[in-house]
Amino acid sequence: LAKTTQPISMDSYEGQEVNITCSHNNIATNDYITWYQQFPSQGPRFIIQGYKTKVTNEVASLFIPADRKSSTLSLPRVSLSDTAVYYCLVGQAGTALIFGKGTTLSVSS
Amino acid sequence: DSGVTQTPKHLITATGQRVTLRCSPRSGDLSVYWYQQSLDQGLQFLIQYYNGEERAKGNILERFSAQQFPDLHSELNLSSLELGDSALYFCASSFASGMNEQFFGPGTRLTVL
Numbered sequence: 001l002a003k004t005t006q007p008i009s010m011d012s013y014e015g016q017e018v019n020i021t022c023s024h025n026n027i028a029t030n031d032y033i034t035w036y037q038q039f040p041s042q043g044p045r046f047i048i049q050g051y052k053t054k055v056t057n058e059v060a061s062l063f064i065p066a067d068r069k070s071s072t073l074s075l076p077r078v079s080l081s082d083t084a085v086y087y088c089l090v091g092q093a094g095t096a097l098i099f100g101k102g103t104t105l106s107v108s109s
Numbered sequence: 110d111s112g113v114t115q116t117p118k119h120l121i122t123a124t125g126q127r128v129t130l131r132c133s134p135r136s137g138d139l140s141v142y143w144y145q146q147s148l149d150q151g152l153q154f155l156i157q158y159y160n161g162e163e164r165a166k167g168n169i170l171e172r173f174s175a176q177q178f179p180d181l182h183s184e185l186n187l188s189s190l191e192l193g194d195s196a197l198y199f200c201a202s203s204f205a206s207g208m209n210e211q212f213f214g215p216g217t218r219l220t221v222l
Contacts, residue, residue: 034210043111043199043213044152087152097142097167099152 004088009104018075020103022088025069030092033064033071038085038102047073047086075105083107112136113214115200121220127188130217134181134202140164141183142203142211143175147196158183159206190221 005023012018024033032051036044048055050062050071061074075082085102112135122128134141143155154167158177169175172190177183187194197218201211 038152041197041216041218043113043201043216044211045111045213046210049210097154097157097165099144099154101151 004090004098004100006086006088006100006103008101009106011106011108012078014079014107014109015077018078018082018105018107020073020075020086020088020105021070022073022090023070024088024090027068027090028092031068031090032092033062033068034089034091035060035062035073036087036089036099038087044087044099078105078107080107080109111212111214113200113202113212115198115214115217117217118215119218119220121222122190123222124190124192126190126221127186128190128219130185130187130198130200130219132183132185132200132202132214134183134200135212138202138204138212139181140203140206140209141177141181142201143169143183143185144199144201145196146199146216147193150196152199155185157206164206187219192221195219195221 034049035047038044048060048062055062063072087099087102114133116131139160142157146152155169157165172188175185197216199216201213203209203211
């Protein structure tokens with residue numbers, strides 16, 4: 001089961017790009033990398049998922065280097081409403097899903 | 110609104126009691142997941158069911174049990190409750206098993222006094 005390591009917290013200002021890196025040194029061949037966002041007292045919400053290289057959707061980009069031992073979630077031009085906890089998950093079908101502590105992102109004006 | 114419903118929203122009970130939390134997945138989703146979130150433990154995966162069968166298990170206590178019914182709704186039963194069981198319990202669903210996008214419900218806040 002791949003363990004993930006992410007920064008406990010990050011601070012940013014509105015309009016800036018935020019990059020959150022997750023380390024997963026023992027990622028397995030069949031593992032996918034998934035990021036979730038959670039606001040207080042709400043369930044997590046899926047942001048993006050990838051296997052290798054780069055994935056982009058309407059809210060974020062996910063960069064995965066060739067060795068897949070880390071990944072970076074990129075949030076372009078953050079706003080106050082992006083203040084939340086961001087979780088990096090690594091896993092595959094049939095295994096327990098580990099959310100970890102996540103990264104608390106605080107966006108200020 | 111994720112389409113996942115959980116009842117009740119709040120539950121207050123006493124130590125030693127038993128409670129049942131209910132989850133209805135999004136229409137068409139076959140997998141249901143249960144998570145526990147407390148302040149000191151973060152978001153902990155408990156168990157997953159796929160089309161009525163147990164698919165994956167996390168650190169679920171023996172006092173806790175779950176099942177998924179033929180109509181795909183799921184129930185999480187918590188018995189011999191302790192103060193430390195006070196937490197937010199989330200249910201999530203996805204179309205298939207595995208690392209598909211999970212849609213989380215609003216949660217049930219359990220308070221054990």
